[in-house]
Amino acid sequence: MADLFDGIKAIGTGFSTTFRHLFRRPITEEYPEYKRVLPERSRARIILTRNPDGGERCVACYLCSAVCPVSCISMQSAERPDGHRYARWFRINFGRCIYCGLCEEACPTSAIQLTPDFENCRQDILSLVFEKEDLLVDHCGKDPEYNFYRHAGVATPDGGKGEHIGEDAPVNIKSNLP
Amino acid sequence: MSNWIAGFIVLMVKIAVVLGALLLSAAYLVWAERKLLGRLQVRLGPNRAGKFGLLQPIADALKMLCKEDIVPSAADRVIFLLAPAVVALTALLMFAVVPFGPPIVLWGREVPQVVSDINVALLYVFALSTLGVYGVALGGWASNSKFALLGGIRGAAQMISYELALGLSLIPVVMMAGSFSLVDIVNAQAEMPYIVFQPVAFAIFVIAAMAESKRIPFDLPEAENELGAGFHTEYSGMRFGLFFIGEYVHMQVLGALTAVFFLGGWRGPLLPGPIWLFIKIILVALIMIWIRGTLPRLRYDQLMALGWKVLIPASLVNILLTGAFLLV
Numbered sequence: 001m002a003d004l005f006d007g008i009k010a011i012g013t014g015f016s017t018t019f020r021h022l023f024r025r026p027i028t029e030e031y032p033e034y035k036r037v038l039p040e041r042s043r044a045r046i047i048l049t050r051n052p053d054g055g056e057r058c059v060a061c062y063l064c065s066a067v068c069p070v071s072c073i074s075m076q077s078a079e080r081p082d083g084h085r086y087a088r089w090f091r092i093n094f095g096r097c098i099y100c101g102l103c104e105e106a107c108p109t110s111a112i113q114l115t116p117d118f119e120n121c122r123q124d125i126l127s128l129v130f131e132k133e134d135l136l137v138d139h140c141g142k143d144p145e146y147n148f149y150r151h152a153g154v155a156t157p158d159g160g161k162g163e164h165i166g167e168d169a170p171v172n173i174k175s176n177l178p
Numbered sequence: 179m180s181n182w183i184a185g186f187i188v189l190m191v192k193i194a195v196v197l198g199a200l201l202l203s204a205a206y207l208v209w210a211e212r213k214l215l216g217r218l219q220v221r222l223g224p225n226r227a228g229k230f231g232l233l234q235p236i237a238d239a240l241k242m243l244c245k246e247d248i249v250p251s252a253a254d255r256v257i258f259l260l261a262p263a264v265v266a267l268t269a270l271l272m273f274a275v276v277p278f279g280p281p282i283v284l285w286g287r288e289v290p291q292v293v294s295d296i297n298v299a300l301l302y303v304f305a306l307s308t309l310g311v312y313g314v315a316l317g318g319w320a321s322n323s324k325f326a327l328l329g330g331i332r333g334a335a336q337m338i339s340y341e342l343a344l345g346l347s348l349i350p351v352v353m354m355a356g357s358f359s360l361v362d363i364v365n366a367q368a369e370m371p372y373i374v375f376q377p378v379a380f381a382i383f384v385i386a387a388m389a390e391s392k393r394i395p396f397d398l399p400e401a402e403n404e405l406g407a408g409f410h411t412e413y414s415g416m417r418f419g420l421f422f423i424g425e426y427v428h429m430q431v432l433g434a435l436t437a438v439f440f441l442g443g444w445r446g447p448l449l450p451g452p453i454w455l456f457i458k459i460i461l462v463a464l465i466m467i468w469i470r471g472t473l474p475r476l477r478y479d480q481l482m483a484l485g486w487k488v489l490i491p492a493s494l495v496n497i498l499l500t501g502a503f504l505l506v
Binding site for chain 2 (some may be wrong): 015022027028
């Protein structure tokens with residue numbers, strides 16, 4: 001008998017809860033009218049960022065292309081006369097991209113980054129293939145201070161080997177002194 | 179002859195009005211259900227098509243009419259095409275015996291406000307309700323898909339076991355009214371609706387009616403999260419739409435039957451008969467939606483246990499008690 005009363009009470013509680021919900025303001029966010037601000041690190045449309053001094057960060061190392069699980073990134077590498085590598089062309093097929101963010105993790109120069117801009121639907125599927133000029137932006141993205149060639153340990157116009165930030169002088173391989 | 183023609187025209191007009199009202203209110207019952215269910219779950223519900231989403235049923239109907247009508251290559255074609263029609267047809271036909279007002283006098287003729295006042299109306303309702311099971315079971319079987327078959331089997335088993343409780347719960351009503359005709363049953367409630375005398379029968383009837391119309395918490399035949407969509411997994415376009423219409427017309431018919439058997443039918447103060455019947459149908463439908471928004475789905479064995487071990491014995495005891503009271 002006590003079980004019966006418990007059961008009736010439990011069902012009654014359920015009904016009163018749903019009834020009270022009738023008078024609560026719905027928590028729905030109506031999307032096209034109200035756009036919630038997404039977290040800075042949420043993953044959507046991919047960009048190619050630049051150094052603080054305005055140069056392209058991408059050194060066309062192919063790591064993003066290699067790690068991409070759906071193979072939507074392709075590029076052709078080239079080298080400037082000063083030895084600085086860059087991508088001659090760089091192409092992302094957003095019709096195939098799954099926005100997993102592995103390219104961003106693989107990138108050694110912080111060049112390729114994902115942005116919170118997810119409203120990227122197109123009627124024409126071919127217009128989802130983005131070329132380098134569509135991808136390249138004029139800012140540093142989420143890593144504003146970083147400049148790969150300041151840390152890379154290779155000679156640049158700013159200095160020789162071992163003269164950049166946090167670099168030690170090259171080891172003298174002709175000597176066995178520590 | 180002219181008498182016969184006039185009667186025929188009146189009958190046709192009545193059928194047209196009833197069918198039109200039933201189908202239109204089925205469409206808007208879907209809207210009301212989605213809207214109310216949304217609010218019960220602290221959501222908004224449909225609000226894009228027209229003001230408050232009022233054009234949503236029309237948009238849905240257009241969408242379903244424009245969709246491709248797919249028949250699986252392994253399906254039993256004839257039965258597959260027939261099954262949705264059986265479900266919708268039996269649900270619509272059931273309304274033919276529901277009285278929606280007192281007889282009115284038009285051009286010197288007395289016109290009863292019911293499509294057909296047959297003296298075994300109650301048996302007719304049960305016959306059609308049972309035939310509706312064929313639509314579910316055959317639709318599930320003819321799809322030749324395991325989910326649909328499981329849904330069809332569940333539907334047949336569930337509806338046959340709840341049919342018994344549904345029928346037995348109404349025997350006290352028939353005993354008190356002394357007639358199978360729904361018109362007579364409504365007239366017998368002129369002073370007091372039967373819910374006052376038969377609260378147990380009312381509860382059994384409503385529970386069994388919800389199981390009959392395959393609504394949550396008794397929606398095992400179409401359990402979305404176990405069976406896809408159960409017996410109508412393989413249906414698309416307007417054939418699925420027919421199942422859908424059938425379900426919502428069934429809901430209205432059961433609301434109307436609840437009103438007729440327990441709430442006094444079209445009888446009520448001030449307002450005309452059809453309006454009172456409509457209010458009572460909507461009331462029952464809203465309570466069904468509230469139940470859907472609250473209770474989880476029963477397990478299969480719980481469903482069977484409730485039907486066979488609780489509802490049927492309770493209704494048998496209720497018949498005995500009613501008989502004893504009537505004798506005394």
